[in-house]
Amino acid sequence: MSERVLDILISSFPRILGQGLLVTIPLTVISFALALVIAVLCAMVQIADVKGLKQIVRFYIWLIRGTPLLVQLYLVYFGLPDLGIALPAFPCAVAVFALNEGAYCAETVRAAIESVPKGQMEAGYCVGLSYIQIMRRIILPQAFRTAFPPLSNSLISMVKDTSLAANITVTEMFMTTQRVAGRTYEHLALYAEVALIYLLFCTVITWLQRLGEKKLNAMNGGNVIRA
Amino acid sequence: MLEIRGLKKAFDGHEILKGVDLELDKGDVLAVLGPSGGGKTTLLRCLNFLEKADGGTMTFLGQEMDMPTLSRKEIAAYRRHTAFVFQSFNLFSNKTALQNVTEGLIVARKMPKSEAEKRALAALERVGLADKRDAYPSQLSGGQQQRVAIARAVAGEPDVIFFDEPTSALDPELIGGVLDVIRDLAEDGMTMIVVTHEVHFARNVSTRVLFMEDGRVLAAEQTAAFFEEQKNERIQSFLRSLDRKDD
Numbered sequence A: 001m002s003e004r005v006l007d008i009l010i011s012s013f014p015r016i017l018g019q020g021l022l023v024t025i026p027l028t029v030i031s032f033a034l035a036l037v038i039a040v041l042c043a044m045v046q047i048a049d050v051k052g053l054k055q056i057v058r059f060y061i062w063l064i065r066g067t068p069l070l071v072q073l074y075l076v077y078f079g080l081p082d083l084g085i086a087l088p089a090f091p092c093a094v095a096v097f098a099l100n101e102g103a104y105c106a107e108t109v110r111a112a113i114e115s116v117p118k119g120q121m122e123a124g125y126c127v128g129l130s131y132i133q134i135m136r137r138i139i140l141p142q143a144f145r146t147a148f149p150p151l152s153n154s155l156i157s158m159v160k161d162t163s164l165a166a167n168i169t170v171t172e173m174f175m176t177t178q179r180v181a182g183r184t185y186e187h188l189a190l191y192a193e194v195a196l197i198y199l200l201f202c203t204v205i206t207w208l209q210r211l212g213e214k215k216l217n218a219m220n221g222g223n224v225i226r227a
Numbered sequence B: 001m002l003e004i005r006g007l008k009k010a011f012d013g014h015e016i017l018k019g020v021d022l023e024l025d026k027g028d029v030l031a032v033l034g035p036s037g038g039g040k041t042t043l044l045r046c047l048n049f050l051e052k053a054d055g056g057t058m059t060f061l062g063q064e065m066d067m068p069t070l071s072r073k074e075i076a077a078y079r080r081h082t083a084f085v086f087q088s089f090n091l092f093s094n095k096t097a098l099q100n101v102t103e104g105l106i107v108a109r110k111m112p113k114s115e116a117e118k119r120a121l122a123a124l125e126r127v128g129l130a131d132k133r134d135a136y137p138s139q140l141s142g143g144q145q146q147r148v149a150i151a152r153a154v155a156g157e158p159d160v161i162f163f164d165e166p167t168s169a170l171d172p173e174l175i176g177g178v179l180d181v182i183r184d185l186a187e188d189g190m191t192m193i194v195v196t197h198e199v200h201f202a203r204n205v206s207t208r209v210l211f212m213e214d215g216r217v218l219a220a221e222q223t224a225a226f227f228e229e230q231k232n233e234r235i236q237s238f239l240r241s242l243d244r245k246d247d
């Protein structure tokens, strides 16, 4: 490796990483938190069979899962201004990522809730708890343990998917790298560098996932064995 | 104390309970016997409104209720007087043994935590599992789980406890411990309905027997009369077939 490439790598590293910490991570965290809220609400609407709302939720999931994320970003950022709705790039990206991930996670959460044996609900009724109390205190904690690994997976996907936000002018890590690469023509080195930073982020999440699973298992007395 | 008249229940147009009557006095232990698929579980589930009956009236503690039209609120009020022990235990798997017992007391009955724990420990003591108070269900044997479930049932101080085959999911060597606990409750005068295939237990512990087949009650008699003076041939052959299995 030439000294020039090394210099470029070293001088761009704090800039790219900084943009990762300042934009990519907040974009991911905010979007994912909102996605989780959407997911739990959608799952509950489906499980509790709320008439009317259920059809809306199914339509939303169908729509989101049937169209590409990149197209959704374009639609909202470049398309909606035609209707007089013009959002700045960052909130726009948050909205699209949250709505997109929310649809996928809704199915994960719904499946996890449905995997809790129905005897848990019945036992709850028999000791006098209400539907809401049983959901909150018995079913959702167990469903969360089941949903945790697939949700971690979704989070890891989302970290990388935020690079698509570069397309709608969000200056996150990837966009920053593109700019440096455009100026210096060191494509191989710079894209490898940003790839490594993504890898680093995802490694940290994987590590957090292990920790979280251990904690959740402890709260359930080891792996939950279901009759 | 509890009286049922004309209880009916169908699943998908298929009638499972075809008009069941039963009576229970305070302190009674009613054993429900009968061949598989006869509707015993369905009967018990209807009694605690885990299934909604299609027809039938219930008189409980002097109050008459139309079973199919009971409101959610009335069901909740009724359930404060009852408890249910499931064939597959159904302990809350994210709660410890102690929390399984206190959950209903604290959340549903609004009992202060310290008082609930005191009562729960007494209930666990009673089933011989006070030392397992902090164990999760997955760390307990089937027999231990079922005893915790019985402690959970007892802690609410119900007027009647429903048991659906409390030992049939257990390994043979664990059955005795659970039956002993139920026998102790009977000796303390607890009112219970126990669906069971344990004929010896029914004979020794119950005060009355209800024999069900194909959604109908074939016999409802005092226990001694049921076993010693049984005239019904169908029941005789059922009892003989179980005796053979016991050998």
Ligand SMILES: Nc1ncnc2c1ncn2[C@@H]1O[C@H](COP(=O)(O)OP(=O)(O)OP(=O)(O)O)[C@@H](O)[C@H]1O
Pocket (backbone or CB within 6 Å): B011, B012, B016, B034, B035, B036, B037, B038, B039, B040, B041, B042, B043
């Ligand atoms: N939720 C349900 N939906 C449809 N059919 C059901 C349902 N629950 C029970 N049944 C049917 O009702 C009949 C009686 O079942 P039930 O479980 O009450 O019998 P049981 O006497 O408890 O039998 P076992 O001794 O095997 O436990 C069976 O034919 C069963 O298939």
Ligand SMILES: [Mg+2]
Pocket (backbone or CB within 6 Å): B040, B041, B042, B165
């Ligand atoms: Mg049964």
